[in-house]
Amino acid sequence: MSTVRSHLMVAAPRTEPGLPPVPAEAGTGSSQSDAIEQEGVIMGDFNTVTVPAKTEGGxxxxxxxxxxxxxxxxxxxxASYNGGNTFPDGTRYMNAKYAxxxxxxxxxLPGAPVGMLIARIGSGPWLAVGSTQTFRAGDAGEITVAYNDRPGAYVDNxxxxxxxIQNHGSA
Structure with missing residues (x-):
């Protein structure tokens, strides 16, 4: 018999209309270790981290x-860069208007918009995430997340x- 580990997250109330709820643990950077175990397969672990737009390298x-x-x-x-507001999916607003x-x-990550949330495994290639994306790992390593911008241009963000980030384990 295998084990299923699932995690329950409670959403915090939003103060900005039109944006999805942020997990209550947001910004702590702490791993979730309490699990509910049921019959099935191991689902893996997850973590919530803060990604400052100024952090070059992720x-x-x-x-x-x-x-x-x-x-x-x-x-x-x-987040913002050069006066424009951005969201994880790469959408951009200038002077409160969709741009x-x-x-x-x-x-x-060339071809992905400035401000898009991106990720990579170890030192591998960057991947476009946006608001949410599921991937099959091509290699082993730790997942890094970042704000997509020009190298050296993060200072004005x-x-x-x-x-x-959630590891679902083997499929």
Whole structure:
């Protein structure tokens, strides 16, 4: 018999309309260790971390994956660069008006918009996450999450995203 570990998160009330709820543990960066065990398979662990838009190189999540394991990264929050507000999916607002996504070839993850939440395993290639994305790990390592911007241009950024990273284990 296998074991299922699932985690219950309680959403905190939002103060900004139209944005998804942020987990109550948001910003603590602490691993979740209490689990409800049921018959089934091991679902793995998760962690919630704060991703400041000023942090070039990203934030280590504390969650590791092995090759071929499934993992999900989800993001919420609002950040800014060069006067524009951005959201984890890469949408951008200038002067409180929708301005679309802005991409440039010299971003950390070229082709993905400035401000998009991105992730990578170890020192592997960056992956586009947006608001939420599930991946199959191509390699083993710790998951790092970051704000997509030009290398060396993080100094004018402000705000932060909250990222939840969950390792689902082998499928």
């Amino acid at each position: 934030v280590k999540s504390g969650v590791t994956v092995q090759r071929d394991e499934l993992f999900t990264v989800s993001g919420s929050g609002r 679309g996504a802005y991409t440039a070839p010299d971003l950390v 402000s705000g932060e995203y909250t990222a939840m």
